[in-house]
Amino acid sequence: MTNEETQTLNIDSLIQPILECEPQTSWPLLLPKLLDAYPQSAELSYRVAVILEQIGALAESEKAYFHCLDLAPKNYLVYLYLGYLLETKGEENTALACYALCETLTGSFNRLQLANSTAPQTLKRFQKAWQCMERNLGTASSITSGRWVQYSSKPFETPQAPHLFYVPNLTAKPIWLAQQFSWYESFSTMIPDIIREFHATFNTASSHLTPYLSGKEYESVFPKLANSNNWQALSLFKEGVENVSVSTHFPILKKALEKVPCYGLTASPYEVFYSKLAKGQTITPHYGLSNHSLTVHLAIDIPHDCYLDVNGERVSWQEHQLTIFDDSYLHMAHNGSDRDRIVLIFSIWHPDLTATQRQEIKSEFKNRQRWIDNLNATLDQYRNDH
Template identity: 25%
Template sequence: MGDSQVNELAASANARGLAALRSGDFATAIDCHRVAAEADPESGALQRNLATACRAAGDDEGEIAALKAAIALDARDFIAWLRTAQLRTRRGEESQALSAWHAVIQMSQAIGELPPLLAEEVAQGQRVIAGIQAKLTQGMETRVSSRLEMLQGRDARRARAFLDAATGKRQIFNDRCSGLHYPFLPADEFFDDDLFPWFDQLAAQADKIRAEAVHVLANCRHLFRPYVQMPKGGHAGPWAVLDGKLDWSACFLWEYGTRNEALAEHCPATFAALDAVPMARIPNRAPTAFFSVLKPGKVIPPHTGVTNTRAIIHLPLVVPPKCGFRVGGEEREWIEGKPFAFSDTIDHEAWNHGEEDRILLIFDAWNPHLSQVEQDAIIEFCDVADSLGLSPQEHDIGR
């Protein structure tokens, strides 16, 4: 039989099958569509038509076989995957349904805008995924909650992040450095407090530091400047709402390794506290330390910093209600007088939905996973880079 005859046979059988399907004669529809699919075994569309007839007749096994055949012909057959996901859901086969729906969602994102009916079917699939994941999460929580309660510190935080990520409750973020990147360091959102044994020493000075910050803000307002100052003519992007404004302002005690002597008489306790902790010290680059003020109703948009060789320390000084901070998949509230450290190369944002200024002391320390030898190597590298005129001081919006 020639190709034209095959095509005619497939087309004729398909037409008879569609007519039988419209009239409700599902058995005849299946027979005709099977003849069409056998006549043209390279046609995924004919396999889908056969699957539709089987679905109408309640023949799940026939529908599964036809959809598998369609997907075998084209692994990105969106409609075949969609019907497979719906069939698995209908049969209560949650594992296979979840896998199929994930394929549908992924393909739909690549396709872009869908016709309204298909878009609603995909939306239904997203609801199915959410329901299955909720059941999975509940089951996981029931079985492992007692074990999680036995964990403490970093073990508890990492185990919780693992469980939440595995059950679709949170995203895991990688670090993104716009400048110096040191390989193989852990991409942790918040560093564990026990990596900074001097935190208690810093916290003990919080009241004195707070008093000096409030004094400077009240009496030396001219020493504060907008934290975001983009180059003129550049694209401010998400920073446009803060660019050149005091909505997020900073009063620098140290800036790129230079001490601000104009503040020395106003902030002796703060300078003493900073001198007593191991800030990162790189000539012409670090440390940077400043009082950070975020005005009421203002938001710092999601962003990432320059280098993963540093840890950013926040010492909260004045924290009104409705303030918050997110790094990666974890949100925290600032607690006055309690420092913490995080990696600003991981996506982070902050907000002040309260009615008063939020004030922090922020400064750089070395990433605690770097050895002294590695710190010295970084210092040497930066010295050579500076000698070649490679400036580190542009567009460092992190912290």
């Protein structure tokens, strides 16, 4: 929280005379006056806020924390400490917004590895924040028994371990027989045309290939694949948004998918893409986001020494055939050959889910995203009202 002014400002020399020479009852009056004298010091605001909180001067402390946020809006400790103060005051909904904003800066509290040097009072606040988030965010409101995994300490009932959302009591098995699905026959009749379209079009559309894993957050788990051409995607749909510059090249595929119950949170499929795994590459074992969808692979170009492993079950792709699996199980893929492996990937709704349950899941994700998008507005509204 340092800035140009606080680098030369001796904060201890300002605070200590008050703490050592003045009665504690006068601190709520004297310490805020320091902020008036040095309004651009985020560090001073934070130090004053913590001291005032410790002596129970919550209104003055709250004001100092908010002032600190104005100066240092990306400091996670301010959100954490302000959230703890608000929760102490009984303002749990606003505290929850603070904790969520803190989490966007630190990563999931459930997986956060705190250093041994972390101050006890900070550890205490992280624990309190996690409890508040689990209490308020762990359970789905739209679909019965659904839960947001990153805010739930409840164990899974099967070897599945999705890291975003989980719906219990769905049929759980790693590999699914493609022929059991009602849409399989009609889709299969179009596979030869899909393959021909791919070979006729892929080279033209390949300029739109991008690393499938983009972002620093993937570099520690997938060091050889993240932000590289070792695993690329040619996406017709990504996160529910159609990439028209690509999808226009594949009208036959789009037509074939119209009769498939593609998973999506909007009217569009959530993802449809051609996946190119480079020679000699391995997608290391990992879990998917949820268990309410299944992943479908259509094998396009499969060299030797290629396989998919789901929960210890190894499957070799068969060219021009479908493989369907539940990626909420631990899974990995391997290409030990000397050329690229290419499969078409899309997701379908879990067949146990009714139309009503699918809509409930869509509503759950929509409402959660709306809440996330309004976190800062929630904090601003509280501040304006108080």
